[in-house]
Amino acid sequence: MxxxxxxxxxxxxxxxxxxxxLNLALAWASDPxxxxxxxxxxxxxxxxxxALGRVALRPFLRRSADLQARLKPLAGTTAHVQGVALQSLNAAFQPMxxxxxxxxxxxxxxxxxxxxTAHIAPEALxxxxxxxxxxTGSGWNExxxxxxGVENVRTVLQGIDPALFHPAPRRGFLSERFLVFSGGKLERRKGQDIALAAFxxxxxxxxxxxxVSAWHSPWPQVARTLDASGLAAPVVFAADGRVDVAAWAEASGVPRTQVLDVGLTPNAAMPQILxxxxxxxxxxxxxxxxxxxxMEAMACGVPAILSRNTGHLDLIEDGACYVLERQAALPGAEAGVGGVAGWGESDVEEAVAALEAAYRDREDARRRGARGAQLLSRLTWAExxxxxxxxxxxxSPASAG
Structure with a gap:
């Protein structure tokens, strides 16, 4: 059953x-x-x-639509469903x-x-x-x-889809350029101000x-949190409310000719870029x-430069990436707790040195990329x-508290 x-x-x-x-739904589509x-x-x-993925998802989408229809008369209330609910938690550990x-x-x-943030309020605990x-999504969180004092916890790492994200021959586009990728939602936590200053x-x-930046998200307004450091110019927004990446880079001293914004790109289209x-x-x-x-960049064999802090610690193995070791501790809510380190501020000069190392010794960079891809081949969405x-x-229902 x-x-x-x-x-x-x-x-x-x-x-x-x-x-x-999406990847949980796809992985479970054929799981009896x-x-x-x-x-x-x-x-x-x-x-x-x-098309194959859409067919595989049909039963999941149908069950989801049926469930949501049953919830409509219960709008604004608490409802119960047989089975297990996976609850996405906010910072206060409240389910959405x-x-x-x-x-x-x-x-x-x-x-x-x-x-x-490692500091969690007593009521959230x-x-x-x-x-x-x-x-939790990382060993750092756990x-x-x-x-x-929270013991009912285990770590399940995110994965990659190895059918999409794996080493393969390059198409050779822009082969005369040295392409530096930076991705993730634009915000202070992601540290694109440090990356831009180093670049x-x-x-x-x-x-x-x-x-080559993949920084867009459905929440462009959080990019304003990058302004606090002063490492880059204030983030520039276009008339439609999206971040104008080229204008921001130019205001920060990087010519537009040295920036390529790939826009809001579907996950399945990223491997060919990476x-x-x-x-x-x-x-x-x-x-x-x-x-x-x-993870997706490493899975494609791209040599990665990673800050040694928080969730990145689960991806760092000897020889599998370049590591930014100098991590300045940050105060307040960004500090550590109980011997567990908190946020880390990477050193711009160390990031530049890592870029130079990858530029100078391409063979060593390829070796690191290959080792990183081997590591990520074990961290799949199927797992x-x-x-x-x-x-x-x-x-089981009997064991649920």
Whole structure:
């Protein structure tokens, strides 16, 4: 008898949580032990999969539509569903509401979190303890919870789709340029101000260098948080409210001719872009998960430069990437707790040195890229779905608290 598992967050191709949900749905589409559905409203135009994927998703989408229709008369209330509910948690460890503003509870409830500050309020810790299980997206998240007395926790890392993200021959576009990739939602936490400051110095030395950015998200307004550091100019916005990446780079001292903004790109279209890259730069201050964009770049064999902090620690192995070791501790909510380090501020000059190392020794860069791809070949969405299924099946209705 298959177990019902309800995903209580978005399913889409254009942002992290959505990609997570989409890949769980795809992985479970042919799994006889799981009957998956989504409580959150799904927009068909936000799912970019091929024809086979659309066919595989039909039963999931049908069950999701049926569930959401049943929730409509219960708008604004708390509803219950048989099976296990995977609850996306906010910073206060409160589950997000689903379609029709319903708080949907299962017979067992697994809180899923990628929190971004190690300091958690006492009432939030109490909410975490009340879940049957809390699944974190990184070893750093789990360590921070355990340091504050939460024991009902396990880590399930995000994955990559190896059918999409894997080493393959380059197409050779812009082969005369040295392509530096930087990706992720524009915000202070992701550290694109540090990356832009480092690239500015590198680009002055190497006119053929080209910064290829994939920074857009459905939440462009959070890019304003990058202004606080002063490492780059204030973020520039276009008339339509989106970030004007080329204008921001130019205001920060990087010529428009050395910046290529790939725009809001579906996840499945990223591999062909990534495989053209010479190096990927991730100066992130914090990752509650492992940094999905970094994982996908590494899976494609791109030599990656990673800040040694928070969720990135799950991706760092000797020889599998370049590591930014100098991580200045940050105060307040960004500090560590109970012996678990918090956010880290990467050193611009060390980031420049890593770019120079990748530029100077291409063979060593290729070796690091190959080692990184080997590491990521073990971190697939199939493995993520297997481990999440195991967590759900472990929670029988009788054992649910």
């Amino acid at each position: 298959p177990r019902t598992v309800v995903i209580n967050w978005g399913v889409a191709s254009y942002y992290g949580w959505g990609v997570y949900g 032990e799981v009957r998956a559905a989504c409580g959150y409203e799904i927009q068909a135009n936000q799912i970019a999969v091929d 509401r689903v379609a029709h503003d319903v708080l949907l509870q299962g017979e067992a409830n697994i809180g899923v979190t990628f929190f971004e 109490d909410r975490a303890r009340a879940f049957d299980l809390v699944v 360590a921070a919870l355990r340091a504050q 500015k110095i590198f680009a002055e030395r190497h006119p053929e260098a080209l910064l 495989r053209e890259m010479d190096v990927a730069l991730f100066t992130n201050r914090c990752e509650g998960g492992t940094n999905l964009v970094a 993520t779905a297997r481990r999440m299924k195991a967590a759900a099946l472990d929670l």
